[in-house]
Amino acid sequence: MQGGVITYGLLTALAIALLVAAVTDLRRRQIDNWLNAAIALGAPLFWLAMGLSLGQIGWQIAITLGSFVIFAGLFALGWMGGGDVKLLTALALWIQPFWFAQLIFVMAVAGGVLTIIFGAWHFATRRKDKPAIPYGIAISGAGLWALASQYVPSLQNAGLFG
DSSP, X not given: OTXXXXXXXXXXXXXXXXXXXXXXXXXXXXXXXXXXXXXXXXXXXXXXXXXXXXXXXXXXXXXXXXXXXXXXXXXXXXXXXXXXHHHHHHHHTTSOHHHHHHHHHHHHHHHHHHHHHHHHHHHHTTOOSOOOOOTHHHHHHHHXXXXXXXXXXXXXXXXXXX
16 A cells, blocks of 8 residues: 555544544434535545556546436435435545445445334334434445455454455
C-alpha cells in the first residue's frame, strides 16, 4: 500500500465518518449531507495516497455512477432513504469494485437482520405507524467490514477476512 501514514489516516477518517453515519441514522433516522459530502470529497485524496492509475480511478467512478443509478431507482420506489443512497454512492468511491460487490452482499444480510430486529420491536411495542429502519447502520457496518478486509493486514493474515 502506498502512502502509509496518510492512507491509514484517511481510512481512519472514513471509519469515523461511517460510525457517525450509523449513530445519527439510529438516533435521528437521518444521514447528514455534509457527512456524505465529506466522504465523497475525501476519496480523491485517498486515490492519490494509494497511487491509483487513471484506469483504476475510472473504474471507481464507473462503479459509483452505476451504484447511484441503481440506488436512486430504489429510492424512487420508496425502498431506500436518500441519505442511504448518498452514503452508498460516496462509499463506492473508496472501495475497490471487487470489495464493493461483497460490501453490497454483507449490507443486504445485515440490513435484513436489522429489519427483523426493528420489525419485531415495532410489533412488540404495538406501534401503528410504519417502522423506520436505520439502514445506515447496515451500510456503515458493511463499509467497516470492507475496509478491515482490504486494509488491516493482521486480520487478513489471521484469515478472518477475505
